[in-house]
């Protein structure tokens with residue numbers, strides 16, 4: 449019986465091996481790995497060593513390299529022309545396997561949805577991200593910046609401070625009070641802390657799963673310790689999200705008109721877009737629900753997508769920019785000079801026009817995102833033959 453089982457396992461592995469063979473993929477350089485398993489066990493290390501491992505592979509193979517995790521053939525491309533071809537081309541429009549591991553949190557929100565659902569939602573949600581809507585959020589951002597700076601000021605003489613919790617606090621307040629239209633009260637703030645920690649832990653769960661090809665199928669992952677931990681974290685995060693939605697829904701039901709104006713410095717300035725009143729994200733979703741365009745589940749998935757998509761990326765960008773400025777005092781000086789030229793001796797808060805003049809600061813933020821991209825990998829599935837340069841074919 450045991451022998452038969454062993455034979456069956458070996459046969460299945462062999463079948464798996466035959467099926468995952470791909471002549472074109474085999475022409476792409478890749479780390480050797482071991483027979484049958486290929487690179488399956490090569491990437492089980494922690495995040496920091498793994499980061500170096502991938503940097504080393506990119507340095508070694510330059511333009512592109514492959515890795516083979518069980519049946520999964522993955523090609524990592526680094527050249528801007530190749531990336532452009534993938535991003536703009538139709539051969540690679542489907543989201544890749546990595547996105548399956550964040551699906552339990554983001555569901556079918558804008559980041560993961562495809563086809564007509566994506567088009568409809570994108571068209572709807574674009575209305576919440578226009579320049580004039582952003583301008584109405586200025587006062588909220590200024591207030592949160594002042595709170596953030598006040599907290600940092602208290603740390604000036606400390607020998608060592610982890611600034612990330614302060615940054616995350618600033619970002620979560622800013623997203624909730626702008627896109628979601630919800631001011632966080634004391635209880636929400638504690639929930640918010642759990643939410644922030646939750647994002648970090650969910651990242652770890654997704655990472656753990658991505659590294660282990662045998663946990664890629666949901667039916668194997670959900671029974672693991674990590675799979676169960678993910679479920680528990682999601683329960684906490686969902687309840688924070690529901691609080692945010694409920695709070696705004698209550699406001700919306702009580703103030704059916706001019707809901708955009710509670711953000712607006714100028715009460716008479718109802719912002720229009722293609723003849724429609726423009727609204728912050730959550731108001732727009734609630735309005736669309738009233739029109740039958742989206743349901744409660746749809747609102748929840750979009751709120752999750754925008755909260756999770758907006759929080760970590762922005763917080764990391766601020767953190768890396770601050771780290772680089774701390775290490776490059778000359779750049780700090782240039783930013784101070786730029787601000788002095790704009791504000792002179794006034795301590796007024798910045799206007800949108802002032803922000804447009806902060807060219808050097810903008811360059812610093814862009815340079816920090818180039819050096820430390822908050823989203824370092826974009827993953828796509830190849831649906832049709834893709835040719836890169838003259839000789840590389842990916843099928």
Ligand code: HEM
Pocket residue numbers: 558559560570627753754755757758759761762765822823826827
């Ligand atoms: C520095 C900050 C940010 C960076 C670097 C960043 C990066 C990215 C990247 C690379 C994608 C494309 C992913 C893919 O197609 O596979 C993306 C999509 C997306 N991001 Fe961001 N993001 C940032 C801030 C934000 C913020 C603040 C929000 C929400 C308020 C947000 C919400 C989204 C959404 C909803 C998508 C999906 C868009 C679509 O498919 O139509 N992001 N982001």
